[in-house]
Amino acid sequence: MAGVISTSLSGIRYLLDNLPEFWQLLAEHLVLVVASEIIAISIAVPLGVIAARHEKLKSPILSVGNVAQTVPPLAIIALMFPILGLGFLPSFVALFIYALLPVLVNTITGLESVDEGTIDAAKGMGMTQNERLTKIRFPLALPIIFAGIRTSTVINVGTAYLAFFIGGGGLGAWVISGINLFNMPQVFAGAISGAVLAISLDLLLAAVESRLGNSGPASAQVAA
Amino acid sequence: MIEFEDVTKVYADGTEAIDGINFTVEEGTTTVLVGPSGCGKTTSMKLVNRLEEPTEGTVYVNGTDNQELDKIDLRRGIGYVIQEIGLFDHLTVGENIATVPELVGWDQSRIDDRVDELLELMDLSPEYRDQYPRELSGGQRQRIGVARALAADPDILLMDEPFGALDPITRENLQDEFLQIQDRINTTILFVTHSIDEALKMGDRIAIFDVGEVVQYDTPAEILSNPKNEFVENFIGENQTFKQLSITPVREVMDDPQAYESAESEVAPAADGGEYYSISPDSSLQVGLTRLLSIEHTTLPVVDGGEVVGFLTEDHVRSYFDSAGEP
Numbered sequence: 001m002a003g004v005i006s007t008s009l010s011g012i013r014y015l016l017d018n019l020p021e022f023w024q025l026l027a028e029h030l031v032l033v034v035a036s037e038i039i040a041i042s043i044a045v046p047l048g049v050i051a052a053r054h055e056k057l058k059s060p061i062l063s064v065g066n067v068a069q070t071v072p073p074l075a076i077i078a079l080m081f082p083i084l085g086l087g088f089l090p091s092f093v094a095l096f097i098y099a100l101l102p103v104l105v106n107t108i109t110g111l112e113s114v115d116e117g118t119i120d121a122a123k124g125m126g127m128t129q130n131e132r133l134t135k136i137r138f139p140l141a142l143p144i145i146f147a148g149i150r151t152s153t154v155i156n157v158g159t160a161y162l163a164f165f166i167g168g169g170g171l172g173a174w175v176i177s178g179i180n181l182f183n184m185p186q187v188f189a190g191a192i193s194g195a196v197l198a199i200s201l202d203l204l205l206a207a208v209e210s211r212l213g214n215s216g217p218a219s220a221q222v223a224a
Numbered sequence: 225m226i227e228f229e230d231v232t233k234v235y236a237d238g239t240e241a242i243d244g245i246n247f248t249v250e251e252g253t254t255t256v257l258v259g260p261s262g263c264g265k266t267t268s269m270k271l272v273n274r275l276e277e278p279t280e281g282t283v284y285v286n287g288t289d290n291q292e293l294d295k296i297d298l299r300r301g302i303g304y305v306i307q308e309i310g311l312f313d314h315l316t317v318g319e320n321i322a323t324v325p326e327l328v329g330w331d332q333s334r335i336d337d338r339v340d341e342l343l344e345l346m347d348l349s350p351e352y353r354d355q356y357p358r359e360l361s362g363g364q365r366q367r368i369g370v371a372r373a374l375a376a377d378p379d380i381l382l383m384d385e386p387f388g389a390l391d392p393i394t395r396e397n398l399q400d401e402f403l404q405i406q407d408r409i410n411t412t413i414l415f416v417t418h419s420i421d422e423a424l425k426m427g428d429r430i431a432i433f434d435v436g437e438v439v440q441y442d443t444p445a446e447i448l449s450n451p452k453n454e455f456v457e458n459f460i461g462e463n464q465t466f467k468q469l470s471i472t473p474v475r476e477v478m479d480d481p482q483a484y485e486s487a488e489s490e491v492a493p494a495a496d497g498g499e500y501y502s503i504s505p506d507s508s509l510q511v512g513l514t515r516l517l518s519i520e521h522t523t524l525p526v527v528d529g530g531e532v533v534g535f536l537t538e539d540h541v542r543s544y545f546d547s548a549g550e551p
């Protein structure tokens with residue numbers, strides 16, 4: 001216990017001693033996460049909406065999505081190297097692919113989980129298919145979709161450490177080279193800041209979610 | 225006006241939900257579809273607003289074959305209370321009620337006025353307007369379901385067990401309120417229930433369903449006095465017992481006090497137990513029987529003005545009904 005505390009303290013000291021480099025790595029990390037996440041959301045949500053409408057698309061997408069999430073992130077990162085080489089782009093693409101799935105799966109599950117009676121009522125009152133989607137299905141699915149986005153973002157912060165392997169930069173620089181050099185304060189400095197980043201992004205998303213004023217099924221967590 | 229002409233509905237999986245049914249709901253009247261679970265009541269209702277299409281036959285809405293009408297327009301002109309209420313949980317009560325007026329493009333002030341009016345009509349105070357459906361009781365939710373269906377002044381109203389899933393007292397209140405509302409709005413109503421009592425109470429005409437078929441379509445009085453066949457007789461018969469219980473006073477069935485003087489110990493103590501262990505001769509047999517079942521004794525003293533005037537036992541009730549010639 002005392003060891004953990006002293007190592008954490010030395011980690012924080014390391015961070016303060018190397019502040020300029022810290023800001024640099026944090027910025028790289030954040031850009032990777034935010035850029036890949038935004039693109040992932042803007043593709044996964046519409047794709048999920050389309051898939052939920054087409055019975056034939058839905059189950060293949062769901063099963064591919066669920067299986068793909070079991071592929072270790074390192075494998076995807078490693079796969080990017082021979083295709084796209086080193087640097088920001090391959091890292092970005094790998095993170096994007098990895099972030100896509102939870103959002104996609106939750107969008108489909110969320111839209112599917114809306115109570116049939118509610119849909120029947122909407123239909124019976126003369127809503128068109130588009131009105132049902134925008135006014136009823138989507139808002140009611142929003143808490144589940146948001147759960148997917150939050151899960152995806154938190155995982156993304158963790159996966160982005162691996163970008164260092166293919167020259168993507170980020171906090172992985174401290175953690176991975178720290179492990180190689182057995183420099184524990186450096187590892188801790190990188191790990192703690194990543195954890196804080198993940199928690200902050202999650203809180204931010206929670207705030208956005210409540211701003212959107214959803215009051216659907218209380219924050220149901222489905223298919224994380 | 226709604227007319228069913230030889231309408232048959234077979235679902236895609238081969239289930240024949242209804243088989244060649246005929247009936248007419250005259251303008252401004254209420255027709256109640258009543259029958260056991262799974263006999264095709266909801267299906268019939270969905271054929272009116274084209275949530276389902278008939279396999280054979282024609283459904284006329286205000287004289288036109290509804291297949292010729294635009295689905296969306298047709299539905300917006302028909303109020304629909306679904307069996308599961310189906311309120312939109314992410315919208316406020318006000319927004320729920322305003323659904324159809326908004327869809328058909330009323331201006332905001334007209335919508336606001338209408339919502340206020342409906343809340344008042346359904347006996348809900350204006351503060352409910354901004355609450356969410358989940359914050360409300362079952363009875364309140366049902367009221368809002370009805371208000372939402374009435375919002376755009378439809379001339380046809382479909383109500384699928386609108387007061388189901390409520391305790392008997394709340395249901396009775398809502399039925400009474402709705403009967404008053406019904407007098408004020410000149411709407412053609414198709415009402416579904418599985419309770420013959422509700423049907424007798426709410427309907428101008430009643431269609432009694434057996435699996436997939438209408439076995440009798442008549443006024444409530446006609447159905448009670450001239451049940452067409454055994455199915456109808458059984459359907460109203462069982463419930464008649466209950467109705468008879470609620471209108472027969474204890475006085476008619478009780479034994480005189482002398483008969484029980486020897487069996488004192490079996491009698492529920494009237495004095496120290498207070499009112500609970502006795503019953504007034506003017507109470508209904510329904511109340512008497514309920515009380516008998518809730519105490520540990522087999523005999524209930526009937527007390528009038530502090531004096532024991534008779535005794536009531538389960539056997540009395542039973543033999544009364546046997547001699548009354550129950551089917």
Ligand SMILES: Nc1ncnc2c1ncn2[C@@H]1O[C@H](COP(=O)(O)OP(=O)(O)OP(=O)(O)O)[C@@H](O)[C@H]1O
Pocket residue numbers: 235236237239240241260261262263264265266267268307418
């Ligand atoms: N979409 C459907 N596909 C196949 N069969 C269906 C469908 N909807 C209803 N059915 C079947 O049609 C029959 C009539 O169902 P319906 O819902 O009309 O009965 P109901 O009288 O409303 O019953 P309840 O009192 O339980 O609501 C039932 O056997 C039911 O299982």
Ligand SMILES: [Mg+2]
Pocket residue numbers: 265266267307384
């Ligand atoms: Mg039904």
